[in-house]
Amino acid sequence: MNRTQPLVLGIESSCDETGVGIVRGTALLSNTVSSSMDEHVRFGGVIPEIASRAHLDAFVPTLQEALAEAEVTLDDVDAIAVTSGPGLAGALMVGVCAAKALAVATGKPLYAINHLVAHVGVGLLQPDDGGPRPFTGSLPGNELPENLGALLVSGGHTEILRIRSITDDVELLGSTIDDAAGEAYDKVARLLGLGYPGGPAIDRLARTGNAKAIRFPRGLTQPKYMGTADEPGPHRYDWSFSGLKTAVARCVEQFEARGEDVPVADIAAAFQEAVVDVITSKAVLACRENGITELLLGGGVAANSRLRQLTEQRCSSAGIRLTVPPLELCTDNGAMVAALGAQLVMAGIDPSGIGFAPDSSMPVTTVSA
Amino acid sequence: MLILAIDTSAVASAALVSDDAPEGVLASFSTEDTRSHAEVLAPGIDALLADAGVTGADIDAIVTGVGPGPFTGLRSGIATARTLSYVWGKPLYGLMSLDAMALEVAESTSAVPEFLVATDARRKEVYWARYSLADGQLPRLVDGPHVGFAANLPDLPAYGAGAGIYEDVLRADPDFSSEQPDALFLGQFALARLAAGEQLLDSTPLYLRESDAQVPGPRKRAL
Ligand SMILES: [Zn+2]
Numbered sequence: 001m002n003r004t005q006p007l008v009l010g011i012e013s014s015c016d017e018t019g020v021g022i023v024r025g026t027a028l029l030s031n032t033v034s035s036s037m038d039e040h041v042r043f044g045g046v047i048p049e050i051a052s053r054a055h056l057d058a059f060v061p062t063l064q065e066a067l068a069e070a071e072v073t074l075d076d077v078d079a080i081a082v083t084s085g086p087g088l089a090g091a092l093m094v095g096v097c098a099a100k101a102l103a104v105a106t107g108k109p110l111y112a113i114n115h116l117v118a119h120v121g122v123g124l125l126q127p128d129d130g131g132p133r134p135f136t137g138s139l140p141g142n143e144l145p146e147n148l149g150a151l152l153v154s155g156g157h158t159e160i161l162r163i164r165s166i167t168d169d170v171e172l173l174g175s176t177i178d179d180a181a182g183e184a185y186d187k188v189a190r191l192l193g194l195g196y197p198g199g200p201a202i203d204r205l206a207r208t209g210n211a212k213a214i215r216f217p218r219g220l221t222q223p224k225y226m227g228t229a230d231e232p233g234p235h236r237y238d239w240s241f242s243g244l245k246t247a248v249a250r251c252v253e254q255f256e257a258r259g260e261d262v263p264v265a266d267i268a269a270a271f272q273e274a275v276v277d278v279i280t281s282k283a284v285l286a287c288r289e290n291g292i293t294e295l296l297l298g299g300g301v302a303a304n305s306r307l308r309q310l311t312e313q314r315c316s317s318a319g320i321r322l323t324v325p326p327l328e329l330c331t332d333n334g335a336m337v338a339a340l341g342a343q344l345v346m347a348g349i350d351p352s353g354i355g356f357a358p359d360s361s362m363p364v365t366t367v368s369a
Numbered sequence: 370m371l372i373l374a375i376d377t378s379a380v381a382s383a384a385l386v387s388d389d390a391p392e393g394v395l396a397s398f399s400t401e402d403t404r405s406h407a408e409v410l411a412p413g414i415d416a417l418l419a420d421a422g423v424t425g426a427d428i429d430a431i432v433t434g435v436g437p438g439p440f441t442g443l444r445s446g447i448a449t450a451r452t453l454s455y456v457w458g459k460p461l462y463g464l465m466s467l468d469a470m471a472l473e474v475a476e477s478t479s480a481v482p483e484f485l486v487a488t489d490a491r492r493k494e495v496y497w498a499r500y501s502l503a504d505g506q507l508p509r510l511v512d513g514p515h516v517g518f519a520a521n522l523p524d525l526p527a528y529g530a531g532a533g534i535y536e537d538v539l540r541a542d543p544d545f546s547s548e549q550p551d552a553l554f555l556g557q558f559a560l561a562r563l564a565a566g567e568q569l570l571d572s573t574p575l576y577l578r579e580s581d582a583q584v585p586g587p588r589k590r591a592l
Contacts, residue, residue, distance in 0.1 A: 042584050049440060049580035056444050056574070060455045074456060090441045093407050097445045100411035101452035104418075105425055190585070354411040 001109060006078040006345040009066070009102075010338025011059075013095030014087025014115045015156050016040060016051040018058035020066035021335025022077075023342050027128040029070035031328065031335035034058040037197065044190045045183070046155065048088045055094035063102075066334065074106050079351065081341025084112035084369055085362030087156065092358035100354045109351035111341045112369035114362055115332075117170050119298035120150045120163055121340035122329040137325040139296065145321075149173070149292035151283045153307065154299030154332070155182030155197070158239055158279070160286045161364055166340065167347040172364045173286045174237025177220070181275055182301050184241035188248050188271050192264050203304050206272040209265030216247050216274035218281075229289050237286040244274055276307045284314045296323045302330040344368055370429045370563070371395075373453070374556030375414070377446030378438025378466035379488050379530065379549035381406040383414050385421050385428075386556035393560065396421045397553040403489075406445035414449070425457035432559040434466035434550060436575040437496040437514050438488065447572055462559060463570035467498045467529075469555035470548060471508040474500075474528045479542050483511075485523065487531030487539065488550065490516050495531035496577065497522055507561055516577045 005025040012019035021031040036054030040046050067073065082099035085092060096112070103110040123139040139145060150161045158176040163169070179187070182199055189198025194205065219240035220226075227233030248271055255262045287295055295315055301307060302324055315322040329335060349368060356369040371387045382399035398413045400406075418424065433450035436443045454461035467486045474480055480502055487497040498513030512523075519535035527539040533546030559569060 043582050044585055047580055047582040050582060052441065052444060053574075053576075053580065056448055056451075059448060060451050063452075063455070090444075093441050094444055094448050096407050097410065097448040098452045100407075101414075101449040102456060104411050104415050105453050105456035354415065355408055357405070357408045 001345065002078045003345055003348060006342050007072060007076055008079050008081055008338045008341040008345060009077050010334040010336065010341050011080070011082040011095045011099045012115070012332055012334045012337050013055045013091050014083045014085070015091060015332055016046045016054070017332040018055045018062050019332060019334030019337070020062045021333055021338045022066055022070040022072060023125065023335060023338040024128065025342055025346070026124050026126055026339070028125045028335055029072065029128050030066045031333050032062050032066040032069060033333050034062045041196045044196050045186050048090050051088060052090040052094055055091055059094065059098045077106070077108055079109045079111060079341060079345050081111040081113050081337045083115045083118065083337050084356060085115065085359035087115055087360060089358065089360040092360060096358045103354050110354055111344050112352040112356045113337060113340050113344070114364060114367050116152060116157065116159060116161065116364050117166060117367050118336040118340040119152050120161065120166060120296055121343060122298065122325045122336040123296045123323055124343065125329065125335065125339050137323055139294070139323050145294040147291050147293040148296065149287050149290070149294070150296045150298060151311070152299040153181045153279060153301035155186065156180050157299065160237055160283050162290055162292060166343050166367070167349055168367055170364045170367055173290060174239070174282060176239045176241060177235065178240050178242040179245065181241060181279060184245055184275060185301070187245050191249055191252055192268060199301055199304055202268045202272055203306065205265050206269040206306065209263070209267070209269030211269035211273040213263065213266035214251060214270040216244055216270055218274055218278040219243050221278060237282050239278060239282060241275065244271070272306055276304070276310050279307065280310045280314045284318050284320065287320050288318055292320065294321050294323065296325070298325065298330050300331040303327050370560065371423070371427055372430050372432055372556050372560055373428050374432045374552040374559060375446045375450045376434030376466055376469060376550050376552040376555050377406045377410060377442050378434045378436045379403050381410045381413065381445070382552035383410070383417055384553040384556045385417060385423060386553070386560055388560055388564065393557055394553060395423070399551050403439070403442060406442045410445055410449055425453070425459070428457060428459055430460045430462060432462045432464055432556055432569070433572050434469065434552070434555050435463040435570060435572060436466050437490070437516060437577045438466055439491060440576060443574055447574055451572055461572050463572040464555050464559050465498070465510070465514060465570065465575065466550040466555065467496065467514055468510065468558050469550040469552070470529050471500045472554045472558045473548065473551070474545065475502050475508045477544070479544055481526050483525050485525050485527040485532070487519070487522070487527050487529045489531050489534055493518065495519050495535065497531065499523060499525065507558065514575060514577065
């Protein structure tokens with residue numbers, strides 16, 4: 001196996017995107033994604049069984065397209081990587097079975113990797129144009145900085161990680177204890193009649209609303225949860241969005257009960273401010289108290305204009321350098337899986353074999369199975 | 370003709386069947402349980418090929434059971450079969466999974482001219498189909514596959530684990546009361562039908578049930 005510039009094919013199927021990406025070392029060759037998002041619109045959220053059915057039908061065409069775009073064949077590939085968790089159990093199963101079959105049919109080594117850590121891996125990618133120029137949004141020098149953290153915000157997860165080594169030392173500093181941030185956006189968008197996915201709809205409308213018109217609660221910010229830096233409370237760096245969703249519902253009901261028009265734009269703006277405020281303040285706090293000086297923002301909600309703005313602002317006041325990869329690399333995709341796979345190959349880590357089971361609640365401390 | 374057959378509609382199973390081999394079977398494996406397909410299927414196929422000294426290049430076609438069966442397990446086999454077919458560049462066929470057990474029944478001493486095959490569909494239901502069998506012929510699918518309550522099935526001898534579970538309301542054959550569809554019989558059935566010039570299915574899964582998703586109703590307004 002080529003361990004210096006390995007050609008790695010990555011497969012992602014943990015939620016509603018079927019992704020196949022191909023990298024050579026840290027160079028991105030192709031990133032093909034087939035999404036079943038349109039099929040979930042009428043339900044107002046991702047339906048696991050529908051996503052799983054779509055993965056089954058999308059996998060081979062997505063693989064074919066990724067190989068064609070990268071202008072490589074399966075013979076050229078040094079290793080295969082697949083998301084084995086965390087994610088939706090039935091959805092993970094499709095990608096894992098397909099990846100194992102690929103490994104059996106080609107005899108190539110297979111790495112079962114952690115989806116959350118893969119979100120960090122994209123920060124190391126650069127375009128494949130021969131030059132060393134990183135993406136705007138690659139980590140400086142395409143290397144893992146000393147004091148790296150990652151803030152991941154999506155429809156499936158909300159986490160702050162500390163990365164000492166991307167191949168074997170990742171720590172979860174905080175996460176949501178109930179809904180993911182993107183899920184809260186979807187639920188509130190439905191309450192406000194704004195459709196699915198909720199993130200872009202609320203982001204757009206919020207620009208025309210007054211975020212200060214209403215104040216929604218910031219979950220887990222009371223002293224009993226926060227504690228102090230020396231004696232941290234039980235949820236110092238954790239988030240909770242289910243109370244916020246209930247508060248929005250109550251607010252809408254109150255306007256309706258009074259027979260008043262619901263100020264949808266103001267509610268959208270105030271909700272967005274509550275989400276973004278609590279995410280960024282806790283993330284920056286976690287960075288400061290853990291000596292993190294470089295932060296990578298990932299996950300689909302990285303597309304949110306207000307989240308980017310406030311994260312940039314608060315990071316810069318705290319002296320933290322922020323990296324935001326290109327959006328198509330922030331959302332779930334196969335290139336991130338390939339990117340982490342390549343790091344594992346280059347670090348000399350052994351492949352996982354073909355006997356592992358997907359793990360829908362795989363902890364970040366397990367970078368590869 | 371050498372066929373790699375895969376079925377994960379209930380247990381995980383795979384077989385190499387060939388019209389050149391004695392008894393038609395080179396090698397086969399199947400698991401006992403119905404919930405570990407993702408772990409055991411690929412290693413099972415890998416070992417099957419290695420033990421038989423067969424590579425992808427030697428295989429003429431891949432056949433997969435297309436259900437009905439519990440969704441996640443069923444997809445494991447189809448995803449595996451589709452990927453192998455793509456990488457090896459070999460044709461892929463589908464066969465209704467209950468057909469495998471119909472052939473097993475036909476080859477047994479308890480065969481009768483009209484019968485049902487039933488497997489566990491969970492949620493107190495069974496997947497079932499009705500077959501007829503003429504002397505010296507392959508079993509013929511007459512009705513199904515369907516999913517439903519055992520109590521509503523036609524009054525005929527019933528074979529398979531689905532019949533075993535509901536032996537109080539079905540005429541379950543005791544010799545078959547824990548039998549599951551197996552790739553061994555699926556592959557043999559496919560071989561026989563291809564030899565007879567019959568068409569097989571493609572690999573589209575027969576889910577029979579919609580996903581459980583409910584379109585949310587309009588939110589109730591506070592009055
Ligand atoms: Zn993700």
